[in-house]
Amino acid sequence: MSAESKEGYQVHEWESLKGPFNASYGKVMMWYFLISDTFIFGAFLIAYATARMANVSTWPMASEVFNTLPGLTGHGYPLVFVSFMTFVLIISSVTMVRAVQEGHMMNKMGVVKFLIPTILMGLTFLGCQYLEWTHLIHEGMTMWHTPFHPAGSEIGSNQFGMFFFTITGFHGLHVITGVSINIWLLVETLKGRFEVLGNYGMVEKVGLFWHFVDLVWVYVFLAYYLL
Amino acid sequence: MDHMSQGEYQQGKKDVYRTTIILSIVTVAEVLGSIAYEHFVDGTRWPLMLFVTAMSIVKAYWIMKVFMHVGHERKGFVFTLLFPFVFLVWAIICFSAEGSHIHVMRDSLNGIFF
Numbered sequence A: 001m002s003a004e005s006k007e008g009y010q011v012h013e014w015e016s017l018k019g020p021f022n023a024s025y026g027k028v029m030m031w032y033f034l035i036s037d038t039f040i041f042g043a044f045l046i047a048y049a050t051a052r053m054a055n056v057s058t059w060p061m062a063s064e065v066f067n068t069l070p071g072l073t074g075h076g077y078p079l080v081f082v083s084f085m086t087f088v089l090i091i092s093s094v095t096m097v098r099a100v101q102e103g104h105m106m107n108k109m110g111v112v113k114f115l116i117p118t119i120l121m122g123l124t125f126l127g128c129q130y131l132e133w134t135h136l137i138h139e140g141m142t143m144w145h146t147p148f149h150p151a152g153s154e155i156g157s158n159q160f161g162m163f164f165f166t167i168t169g170f171h172g173l174h175v176i177t178g179v180s181i182n183i184w185l186l187v188e189t190l191k192g193r194f195e196v197l198g199n200y201g202m203v204e205k206v207g208l209f210w211h212f213v214d215l216v217w218v219y220v221f222l223a224y225y226l227l
Numbered sequence B: 001m002d003h004m005s006q007g008e009y010q011q012g013k014k015d016v017y018r019t020t021i022i023l024s025i026v027t028v029a030e031v032l033g034s035i036a037y038e039h040f041v042d043g044t045r046w047p048l049m050l051f052v053t054a055m056s057i058v059k060a061y062w063i064m065k066v067f068m069h070v071g072h073e074r075k076g077f078v079f080t081l082l083f084p085f086v087f088l089v090w091a092i093i094c095f096s097a098e099g100s101h102i103h104v105m106r107d108s109l110n111g112i113f114f
Helices: A025-054 A080-104 A108-138 A155-191 A193-197 A201-226 B006-040 B046-067 B075-082 B085-109
Strands: A002-006 A009-012
Touching: A025 A155, A025 A201, A025 B075, A025 B085, A080 A108, A080 A201, A080 B006, A080 B046, A108 A155, A108 A193, A108 A201, A155 A193, A155 A201, A201 B006, A201 B046, B006 B046
Parallel strands: none
Antiparallel strands: A002 A009
């Protein structure tokens, strides 16, 4: 026996079109994917915590390593650039939420209006991360060597570079993925796909991923730059 | 998907902008607090670490509750999302202790072979 089909999709008698917890299947799936991704980032950050505690006396100080601004000389700007990057991501999250809200109101141009700054700020963040990476590599920090620890100290604090590039690189990969999906979303919105479908649920799911990227950055920022 | 009413929409917009202000204030407090603390206090760092960790939890709370809409989800669902973090916190504590122990042992063993 099959129940009423929706747009040609045959529904089995024990299958419901509504998802669990009064949310759509897609949204619940996205949430559980995000929890699993949290554990992956968690694993990286926990390994970082272990390495840092093992070398706590010789670990480079964040405010002494990250104290320049691109284009300016001198080292008098502790944590300024990375704070700017954090703000960029947080504001991009705000515009993403507004896009989701406009989607709830079936306002196509509203969604477009807020997806565009989200994408632009994602690209800005990537550009900033590129500048940060090239600057640090130029100063001699690579995956396998950190020049900032006191001379003659533990080999262990050389891991600063390895953890930095791995963790921010993995996060950057997520930002690239998020920006790409947002561009796809913008194109599909402009094509009118969600008007035809009758709901903007896809914007909400992509929005969840984007907020996750922002939240991970909050914790990478905390672990590497503040603590 | 259910569509919103105008009232919910306006309230939603207000919530988002109010949360943005909260997040901005918290971030500024974190960064300025970090720099000021390191400038004026030379020595114990744990009060600062506690403060910035607490602020990050505050930020995560507001981002999840308002931006990710968790505040409007079913309570059972929210529990399934938040419970795994117990394991994450447990792991952070254990592995930090592990690292600290390595540090202590490495220092005490220094000079035995080299």
